[in-house]
Amino acid sequence: MPRNALPVEVEEMVVDAFAQDACSLRICSLVSRSWRPRALSYLFRCIQIHDEKTTISSLGTTRVYGMLLFLRLQEEQPHLLRFLRQLELYSEPRRQFRHSAETKALIEFVGDLSLPLPARVETLYCFGDAPWNHSFNGLSVRLPCLRRIWMEELATVIMPSGALTNVTHLDVGLDAWVRVVYHDFPEDDDAQLPLRQLTVRILAAGSESFWYTPHYLSRIQQRSPVLERIDVIQTLGDSNNLDDNSISEFMSTTSKIRHLIHTLDLQLAAWPNVDPDRFNEFLRHFAGLRSLRFVVPVSRIGRTVLPPLNGLLSLECLDIAFTDVDPESHLPWLAKFCDWAGLDAALLSKSTPCFASLRITLAVLPKSTLDEETVSDLFSSLVPLLHKRGMLETGLTH
Structure with missing residues (x-):
């Protein structure tokens, strides 16, 4: 049990009390008078805010509030918010042409939200497709300790004034809608940012995403003189139309x-039409590339698309994740997935001097009887040199 964790029976008692007395928040008052700061820190360090009708409930160590109830907590027990470190906001899960009244109310709520010291909200999570950017004007003043923002989907590349003034880590999802700039959004903020890490999740499959994503990366980098690293995650692979033009655009930008x-x-499902040597040229373009991960949906890939993987001078870790694996029919295919002997030699050659670890994981059907030892034996025989040096790790998930 963590040092600051509550006993299970106490946790259950608190949740029951919340459910029975959520409207008056009397339980919060009782807790604040009788519990030690360490227990309060555990109880109030993470809060989710949903629509205005949600009453207090519990998800593990997270309290779930509705907007109106959170405002009452802030008004009646403001001292409890000094323990708050992570705030999570939830709107509609899918992009809508017209947002519901609940989502509009939530955006208005976020636009007015202010948690000054001694509240120390360090991390903000935004789930759903709400136009969160629209409510971020002056956010760094209203949440002065904010250092990290995670957004499931970025509504527009526009960031209003003061949204990222103190943020050092930005994690956003980009899809085909992100290029749309609505007329009622505030103008983009051109101020310099203290951003050190940028993570971009590409939510749209195909060539189109490889046209606008690099422009966004370059735009943020121009405003972030101390930026240290960028991570790019391709989350969808349903489209096979990545081509030389889109790859050239990405590299040029x-x-x-x-x-x-x-x-x-x-996602390798998006790369079948790309020549492997061209694919490897794309990877070599990124001189600082340290970690490379390929997601391989076995049921949707009919031929090998793995590039040669030579000349990656900074590469330290390669992760190959096979999904949708049916052991009975796919294990022979996995052995022929690529030139494993060539990969074994390439990752130990002078062209990859920093390489330290190859991780291969299989996600199999729930009723599969495949065991981890069989997986380990299979890939140990395919890349024996890496296995001998202790640089191979295998895993199995159901």
């Missing part, structure tokens, strides 16, 4: 920031 891209997480 990122030519000045290629040393900052440390992680690439790619």
Whole structure:
């Protein structure tokens, strides 16, 4: 049990009390008078805010509030918010042409939200497709300790004034809608940012995403003189229309920031039409690439698309994640997935001097009887040199 964790029976008692007395928040008053700061820190360090009708409930160590109830907590028990470190906001899960009244109310709530010291909200999570950017004007003043923002979907590349003034880590999802700039959004903030790490999750499959993503990366880098690393994660692979033009555009646009891209997480289902040597040229373009991950949906890939993987001078870790694996029919295919002997030699050659670890994982069907020992034996025989040096790690998930 963590040092600051509450006993299970006490946790259950508190949750029951919340459910029975959520409207008056009397339980919060009782807790604040009788419990030690360490227990309060555990109880109030993370809060979710949903629509205005939600009453207090519990998700593990997280309290779930509705907007009106949170405002009452802030008004009646403001001292409890000094323990708050992480705030999570939830709107509609899918992008809508017209947002519901609840989402509009939530955006208005966020636009007015202010948690000055001694509240120390360090991390803000925004789930759903609400136009969160619209409510971020002056956010760094209203949440003065904010250092990290995670947004499931970025409504527009526009960031209003004062939204990222103190933020050092920004994690956003970009899809095809992100290029749309609505007329009622505030103008973009051109101020310099203290951003040190940028993570971009590409939510749209295909060539289109490889046209606008690098422009966003370059735009943020121009405003972030102390930016240290960029991680790019391709989360969808349903489209097979990545082509040379889109790849060339990505490489050209990122030519000045290629040393900052440390992680690439790619869906191989989107790459079958790309020549393997061209694919490898794309990877070599990123001089600072340290971590590379390939997601391989076995049921949707009919041929090998793994590039040669030579000349990656900074690469330290390669992760290959096979999904949708049916052991009975796919294990022979896995053995022929690529030139494993060539990969074994390439990762130990002088062209990859920093390489330290190959991790291979299989996600199999729930009823599969495949065991981890069989997986380990299979890949140990395919890359024996890496296995002998202790640089191979295998895993199995159901």
